[in-house]
Amino acid sequence: MEQFLLGKLTWSALPHEWFTIGGTGAFFALGAGVIAFLTYLKRWKWLWNNWLTSVDPKKIGIMYIVVAVFMFARGALDAAMIWLQQILGASNVPGVLESQHGYLSSNHFQQIFTAHGDIMVFFVTMGFLFGLINLIVPLQIGARDLAFPFLNTLGFWLYVAGVVMINCFFLVGGEFGATGWLAISPLSELQFSPGVGVDYWIWSLQVSGIGTLIGGINFFVTILKMRAPGMTLMRMPLFTWASLCSMSLVITIFPILAITIALLTMDRFFGMHFFTTNFGGNPMMYWNLIWMWGHPEVYVLIIPSFGIYSEIVSTFSQKKSFGYSSLVAALIGVTVLSFSVWLHHFFTMGAGADINAFFGIMTMIIAIPTGMQIVNWALTMFRGRIIYSSPMYWFFGFISTFTFGGMAGVLMASPATDFQLHNSLFLVAHFHTMIVGGALFGIFAGITYWWPKVMGFRLNERLGKYAFWFWLIGFFVAFTPLYILGFMGATRRLDHYDASTGWQPLFIVAGVGLVIIMMGFAIQILQIIVSIIQRKENRDTTGDPWNGRTLEWATSSPPPFYNFAVIPEVTSRDAFWEIKKQKKTHVKYKDIELPKNTAMGIYLAGFVFLFGFAMVWHVIWLILASLIGCIACVTIKSFDENNEYTLTAAQLERMEKDREKYNFLKADVLSS
Amino acid sequence: MIAKLLIFAFLITDLILIVTIAVGDHTMLILQPHGMIANEQRQTMIIATLLMLTIVIPVLTMTFFVGWKYRAGNTNTKYTPDWDHNLKLQLTWWGILCFVVLILSIFNWKTAHQLDPYKPLAVTTKPITIQVVALRWKWLFIYPEQGIATVNFVEFPEKTPINFKLTADAPMNGFWIPQLGGQMYAMTGMITPLHLIADKTGEFPGSTAELSGAGFAGMRFIAKSVSQSDFDSWVDSVKQSPQQLTLETYNKLAQPSEDTPPTFYASTDENLYTTILMKFMAPSSNKSHLQNEATKNEMPGMQM
Numbered sequence: 001m002e003q004f005l006l007g008k009l010t011w012s013a014l015p016h017e018w019f020t021i022g023g024t025g026a027f028f029a030l031g032a033g034v035i036a037f038l039t040y041l042k043r044w045k046w047l048w049n050n051w052l053t054s055v056d057p058k059k060i061g062i063m064y065i066v067v068a069v070f071m072f073a074r075g076a077l078d079a080a081m082i083w084l085q086q087i088l089g090a091s092n093v094p095g096v097l098e099s100q101h102g103y104l105s106s107n108h109f110q111q112i113f114t115a116h117g118d119i120m121v122f123f124v125t126m127g128f129l130f131g132l133i134n135l136i137v138p139l140q141i142g143a144r145d146l147a148f149p150f151l152n153t154l155g156f157w158l159y160v161a162g163v164v165m166i167n168c169f170f171l172v173g174g175e176f177g178a179t180g181w182l183a184i185s186p187l188s189e190l191q192f193s194p195g196v197g198v199d200y201w202i203w204s205l206q207v208s209g210i211g212t213l214i215g216g217i218n219f220f221v222t223i224l225k226m227r228a229p230g231m232t233l234m235r236m237p238l239f240t241w242a243s244l245c246s247m248s249l250v251i252t253i254f255p256i257l258a259i260t261i262a263l264l265t266m267d268r269f270f271g272m273h274f275f276t277t278n279f280g281g282n283p284m285m286y287w288n289l290i291w292m293w294g295h296p297e298v299y300v301l302i303i304p305s306f307g308i309y310s311e312i313v314s315t316f317s318q319k320k321s322f323g324y325s326s327l328v329a330a331l332i333g334v335t336v337l338s339f340s341v342w343l344h345h346f347f348t349m350g351a352g353a354d355i356n357a358f359f360g361i362m363t364m365i366i367a368i369p370t371g372m373q374i375v376n377w378a379l380t381m382f383r384g385r386i387i388y389s390s391p392m393y394w395f396f397g398f399i400s401t402f403t404f405g406g407m408a409g410v411l412m413a414s415p416a417t418d419f420q421l422h423n424s425l426f427l428v429a430h431f432h433t434m435i436v437g438g439a440l441f442g443i444f445a446g447i448t449y450w451w452p453k454v455m456g457f458r459l460n461e462r463l464g465k466y467a468f469w470f471w472l473i474g475f476f477v478a479f480t481p482l483y484i485l486g487f488m489g490a491t492r493r494l495d496h497y498d499a500s501t502g503w504q505p506l507f508i509v510a511g512v513g514l515v516i517i518m519m520g521f522a523i524q525i526l527q528i529i530v531s532i533i534q535r536k537e538n539r540d541t542t543g544d545p546w547n548g549r550t551l552e553w554a555t556s557s558p559p560p561f562y563n564f565a566v567i568p569e570v571t572s573r574d575a576f577w578e579i580k581k582q583k584k585t586h587v588k589y590k591d592i593e594l595p596k597n598t599a600m601g602i603y604l605a606g607f608v609f610l611f612g613f614a615m616v617w618h619v620i621w622l623i624l625a626s627l628i629g630c631i632a633c634v635t636i637k638s639f640d641e642n643n644e645y646t647l648t649a650a651q652l653e654r655m656e657k658d659r660e661k662y663n664f665l666k667a668d669v670l671s672s
Numbered sequence: 673m674i675a676k677l678l679i680f681a682f683l684i685t686d687l688i689l690i691v692t693i694a695v696g697d698h699t700m701l702i703l704q705p706h707g708m709i710a711n712e713q714r715q716t717m718i719i720a721t722l723l724m725l726t727i728v729i730p731v732l733t734m735t736f737f738v739g740w741k742y743r744a745g746n747t748n749t750k751y752t753p754d755w756d757h758n759l760k761l762q763l764t765w766w767g768i769l770c771f772v773v774l775i776l777s778i779f780n781w782k783t784a785h786q787l788d789p790y791k792p793l794a795v796t797t798k799p800i801t802i803q804v805v806a807l808r809w810k811w812l813f814i815y816p817e818q819g820i821a822t823v824n825f826v827e828f829p830e831k832t833p834i835n836f837k838l839t840a841d842a843p844m845n846g847f848w849i850p851q852l853g854g855q856m857y858a859m860t861g862m863i864t865p866l867h868l869i870a871d872k873t874g875e876f877p878g879s880t881a882e883l884s885g886a887g888f889a890g891m892r893f894i895a896k897s898v899s900q901s902d903f904d905s906w907v908d909s910v911k912q913s914p915q916q917l918t919l920e921t922y923n924k925l926a927q928p929s930e931d932t933p934p935t936f937y938a939s940t941d942e943n944l945y946t947t948i949l950m951k952f953m954a955p956s957s958n959k960s961h962l963q964n965e966a967t968k969n970e971m972p973g974m975q976m
Contacts, residue, residue, distance in 0.1 A: 360784060361777040378731070415784040416780075487700045
């Protein structure tokens with residue numbers, strides 16, 4: 001009976017260690033603070049009606065970014081704990097720590113780097129990315145909404161469910177996977193990891209992965225079907241192109257992730273043998289599958305940033321993008337090639353020289369389209385008039401880090417050298433360069449660039465530039481030592497090492513770099529606060545603060561909740577650039593249809609979360625109950641045909657005259 | 673002002689970095705190889721880097737120069753806001769990049785085959801075979817020709833090709849002696865060969881490169897290269913060791929343990945390595961967990 005009611009849950013699952021108590025305490029304090037604040041301001045209803053149940057991609061985009069910022073803080077805390085352990089992990093630290101290798105147990109340390117990797121990839125970079133795509137892509141293609149508004153809110157709430165799941169172990173269980181961010185098999189099998197940690201990993205990624213897949217399908221269809229009249233594929237802005245490429249990757253690879261994790265679940269839940277070491281299981285198959293997803297996944301992260309850089313370079317050079325077709329070809333090239341390189345993550349598994357060399361060469365070929373983009377950005381700046389606003393700083397930061405990271409990548413693409421560099425800190429430095437210097441710098445550039453569009457006022461430039469310098473220098477100070485440590489033979493994920501290796505000073509330098517980066521992050525938070533205080537002075541009244549070229553600048557800042565009263569006609573690549581040149585003609589308003597808010601995404605994601613939680617703890621009744629809940633939600637939603645409302649031409653005309661009042665941040669929801 | 677301060681701080685830390693490396697007596701293991709394979713791998717690395725720099729340096733210089741020259745403040749320069757296409761320029765650049773990658777690819781193909789860890793070394797000296805078993809969390813070395821075994825310590829004669837035959841009775845591990853050459857995974861129920869050689873005598877650190885559970889950081893060992901006569905006398909001394917590696921002692925050894933000190937076994941069960949391999953080949957033998965005697969006639973492990 002107890003088994004049926006509680007599954008594997010016991011009292012010992014409740015927090016009793018310092019980090020679980022601390023984590024739980026922190027989350028409860030944060031939650032209590034938010035609840036008190038909202039109650040004090042009497043904003044509960046407003047929050048529910050205007051934000052949480054919203055299907056407006058602009059609002060969902062903002063919510064994605066807010067969650068991603070919080071998760072960044074959590075992931076950075078993990079990074080700090082990893083760093084501290086690696087400094088103290090040298091065997092010569094005198095005093096109490098001498099005998100026990102740092103301040104963390106090896107298992108706890110392994111849980112931290114596992115969580116760090118998963119959080120930074122799935123919940124920070126992916127969160128920022130989906131946030132930006134939600135905010136900008138509909139505006140850039142002249143759409144009022146997405147193809148499937150409900151799926152957008154569902155995708156977001158599944159992402160949130162994943163976030164809750166990955167933090168849930170603080171409260172219940174006290175243990176996360178200690179198996180590396182991809183839960184490598186056979187280590188992640190019951191045989192070697194009997195606890196619930198890997199199950200939390202499984203359900204966190206499974207739930208948020210399904211959300212990502214839904215989002216990917218949604219944006220893929222939106223970009224293909226909902227562009228403004230006249231916007232042919234070859235007239236699409238480059239960020240939209242990049243998003244299309246990234247989303248097509250998502251659609252192709254996330255099913256692989258879902259199936260791989262499902263097979264691992266079957267191994268762990270039903271005692272099957274897909275990836276176990278015995279009974280015919282094959283761990284190597286897991287590696288192939290997870291990297292068939294995993295390698296394209298890093299391109300999912302970086303391709304949108306390529307698009308952002310293209311937009312920024314063109315705008316701030318006050319010049320058309322040079323070699324547009326070349327840039328598009330490069331994006332597509334990277335997208336397609338990314339499927340044929342996964343094996344370079346395990347040359348050392350011994351597939352043989354022919355296979356290794358093939359995958360090595362495919363990897364090197366990716367350098368061609370990537371290099372071509374850099375050349376085209378340089379040629380875009382050539383004979384331009386470059387304005388050095390902070391987005392351009394991020395661009396040059398990207399160029400200086402990414403080129404070296406790329407070289408390190410090509411070096412490791414050669415099997416002969418990879419045997420010496422694989423799983424060393426050189427590799428760790430390489431992929432941090434690509435994701436921080438490549439993807440994250442692009443995201444920061446994009447946020448700075450589009451902030452005035454979304455919020456209606458500019459970010460403080462001065463603080464933005466300081467933040468950039470802290471990030472860039474912190475980056476070099478933190479990751480140069482890791483490249484060197486790789487040459488010194490330091491492998492990754494070590495919780496302790498011998499002092500005679502001489503690694504400790506370099507770990508300390510890397511830690512200093514981390515502190516500098518964190519100061520950069522703090523300045524960014526400060527920048528946002530200061531900018532909000534000074535919002536009156538930095539107000540963007542034109543809707544076009546940077547003299548932009550693409551359609552998102554054609555509407556006011558912040559845009560009205562319907563984006564465009566009249567969908568603009570596109571006649572060339574830089575659509576808004578053309579519109580600016582033309583004289584204003586008289587507009588004729590028509591009735592428009594907009595989607596209604598729905599809370600079903602929250603309910604459904606809630607049941608999915610409960611399902612995952614019940615699967616972690618083997619609570620049979622809850623598994624069944626939450627499944628029934630999911631099916632009920634989907635059924636009810638399927639029969640709900642009343643999910644749009646009409647804005648009449650007269651209403652629209654009235655709103656257009658007072659756009660300030662009807663911008664999406666202020667306007668109360670009209671549909672309910 | 674703050675930017676300048678930051679750059680200053682950056683230079684200082686870099687200086688500290690360089691000084692630490694220059695003054696310290698520790699080695700850049702990968703850049704100071706003591707074996708033929710590691711040496712060639714280092715060479716490959718340097719050539720590939722130089723090849724890449726031939727294209728990276730011009731592109732970087734060009735980008736930064738253009739960025740500096742066409743700044744908005746510099747109004748002496750030409751401004752062509754609508755210049756967005758030039759077929760010749762595009763083709764030239766695609767061509768240059770393709771050419772560089774083509775050369776890199778040919779180089780890649782050649783070296784991947786030359787330095788394939790499966791390939792026996794082209795050295796006339798008679799090689800020595802050492803069977804390696806990754807355990808939780810230590811390395812077991814079995815010398816089938818000498819009939820001895822060691823834990824977390826491996827010794828071999830210099831200038832003699834070593835045929836490591838890796839397998840595991842644990843999650844996947846990566847067997848790595850940086851100064852002798854690249855790593856190879858050790859996996860259950862399979863043998864992965866790794867051919868290395870030491871050019872001189874010395875002690876080289878080795879470790880696992882793949883996460884395999886709680887104690888994996890302690891899976892360090894010393895790989896010691898000695899002269900042939902020293903090796904022979906070392907084998908004799910190990911044969912005097914009181915410990916024997918029977919199936920029974922192996923079963924005890926295979927239990928998880930951390931930071932295991934070097935251990936020496938005077939003799940080993942002849943079939944031990946095969947038994948460890950077979951454990952994962954046939955499910956039935958797993959239950960009895962090595963308790964039943966493996967016969968010599970059993971098929972050998974799958975040779976990958």
